[in-house]
Amino acid sequence: MKPRERVLKAMNHESGPVPIDLGSTAVTGMHCSTVAALRDHYGLEPRPVKVHEPYQMLGLMEEDLLDAVGVDVVGMEPLSNMFGYPSDDWKLWTAPWGQELLVPGKFNVTQNEKGTYMYPQGDMDAPVSGHMPSASFFFDTIIRQPEIDDDNLNPDDNLEEFTPLTDEELVRLKRYADTAVSTGRAVAGGIGGTALGDIALVPAPFLKEPKGIRDIEEWYISTAIRQDYIHEVFSRQTDLAIQNLKKVQETIGDMMDVIFICGTDFGTQTGSFCSPDTYDELWLPYYKKMNDWIHANTSWKTFKHCCGAVENFMSHFIDSGFDIINPVQCSATGMDPQTLKDRYGEKLVFWGGGIDTQQVLPFGTPAEVREQVLERCKIFSQNGGFVFDAIHNVQANTPVENLVAMIDAVHEFNGAK
Secondary structure (H helix, E strand, C coil): HHHHHHHHHHCCCCCCCCEEECCCCCCCCCHHHHHHHHHHHCCCCCCCCEECCCEEEEEECHHHHHHCCCEEEEECCCCCCCCCCCCCCEEEECCCCCEEEECCCCCCCCECCCCECHHHHHCCCCCCCCEEEECCCCEEEECCCCCCCCCCCCHHHCCCCCCCCCCHHHHHHHHHHHHHHCCCCCCCCCCCCCCCCCCCCCCCCCCCCCCCCCCCHHHHHHHHHHHHHHHHHHHHHHHHHHHHHHHHHHHHHHHEEEEEEECCCCCCCECCCCCCHHHHHHHHHHHHHHHHHHHHHCEEEEEEEEECCCCHHHHHHHCCCCCEEEECCEEEEEEECCHHHHHHHHCCEEEEECCCCCCHHHHHHHHHHHHHHHHHHHHHCCCCCEEEECCCCCCCCCHHCCCHHHHHHHHHHHCCC
């Protein structure tokens, strides 16, 4: 069975080999250091890893590594990354931990004893929007919240980043789609502007001078005390998103198999940021509108990322029209794999959940990694509806022997079926 066939079969809830995703999205990727370690393990051509998502310092899984690992999904490059510039015009840069990397041409930083500082849109005349502490391996957002005047809040300020796709962007999107389809793998992509209140995007590290409500704490407060404002932002954002989705459908048609809609988190390790009722009031109507349009006009499956303890949100995600849930954080409270599969496995595709990236993958033994992967594959793959991936991105300093044990265990499971 070919890679794309494996993925489509799984997404249609049909039994078959478990497909693998490592790197198709910004929440299913690998830190650039681990990509380098895998390249070395498989004896691939030595060359600097491309950092295609600088915010989390994710490394691009190039074709030779995708083949070596047996990955079934490839991502379309986004039109711009979290710092507001495209991942192209590569140049060499040495990371603080000593790794020589290829970074986008507008990856412009300054460094001091406190770490590395990133500029939005690569403009070094703008205030910095990201900070990688000296002992860290990825960037944190710098909050640039203007003083809030409740009497003069303007929803336009939280809509600044949402604009119609240009003809130039659509040409570039088509080029990215052509490249992805040529691999023979299933294609995952996204266009930006479809995520509602994603807390990683609210501070807008991609804008030079963000206005509106941009502080994370203030945004969560607003979902309780400024609901009319949130409704106005979400409503107008959704209408524009659908206009852009129409343009994308006309440009690439069914070349894309999976569309990343949002990374809005509702869960913590032990609970949630809001109640399901609040989700139904603020988020559900707008996500349903987007998902309904997609399902009525395309063959794309819609992908929802949400970390944490969100078992009690699963039925609400289904009601919103989502096809896929990621990362399936089984270590969070109430997120038992078998319970999730039994209750929601007929309606949701579990994309992730294959291995714990907080404890087992980085700190366990290869034998412990193999055991958990085999167990998760057995549970989640029953009657299809499972694409193997780690629980969120694989982090820096993860032992390469554990990564290989993870990959080998999936192939072992498939070979035993």
